[in-house]
Amino acid sequence: MSGTSADGRRSATSETLEIALVKAGRTKIRYPAELLDDDGTRITVRAPWAAPGVRDFGFVRFEPGDVFTEHFWRDRWYAIKEVYAADGTFKGWYCDVTRPAVREDGILTVEDLDLDLWCSADASTVLRLDEDEFEASGLPATDPPAASAARRALTELESLARGNLLGTV
Template sequence: MESVLADGRGLRELPLAERFDAPRVRRETTWRGSGIVQFAPAAGEWSVWWFFAEDGGFEGWYVNLEAPQVRWERGIDSSDRALDVWISPDRVAHWKDEDEFAFLTGRPGRWTPSQADAIRATGRELIDVAAAGAFPFDGTWTHYRPDPAWGPVALPSDWDRPHLAGA
């Protein structure tokens, strides 16, 4: 599933000032691009995604800064904090989407400026972990290959039940 504008266009097709207030819908989609592996720790306000090229080579880590995860029998729910970090295989870090993060800071339903400082601090902590070569940036899963016999996984019909229940 992905969120798109109500008219079907991608979210980033709108200017930043309009992007977050425009009506959205969810639509079923298939992952585009090469493979990824995601890790969401039981405690933490982040997840790490291992990105792989079409040939299977490791491309880097994507650190997604997010609200505390809520685990339930169908998976993990969280909310994106807009600010992210890309970490290359040589562990050089680059901030991503700082413009969106700044734009959303202080807006209703988002995070306050003091929370923004804490979100950015979490990103800096993970940049330091990466620079030290500690897990999850220690090479674990950089050579992962799924079993070719595995097929796509279907979502259960009530996959978004917590969203519908207001959780």
């Protein structure tokens, strides 16, 4: 069910989307998410940590009870995920470099391009992640324009993080 806000944007209530994260042509994970907003360009959802168990990256732990507010764009090559602990404490932003999101028939499909960025809640730690996986993926050789867009997206995300602007996007 959706309505229209005072500024004309469509907002949703009680609608669920299935998020399909695709990597190298295969579905990496699928999970349900509550649709918070879809303004035609940006889609915002909220979802609990969907992977089994705990994932400890060293700089942050994702664990059962964590909640993600995720922002996907139809015209940008990234997704920004606000990460909250079960008690509501803000952990930081986990950003995925992706192809632009596609929403169709209740499914939001996002193609992960391996590059990621982490920014701590206080913005004191900004880490570019998985650049080695990106190079090993073969994308730079098989799709140079996409690889170039992915690198630009990571640079843009890092600039936003260092300017403490991720929460304003």
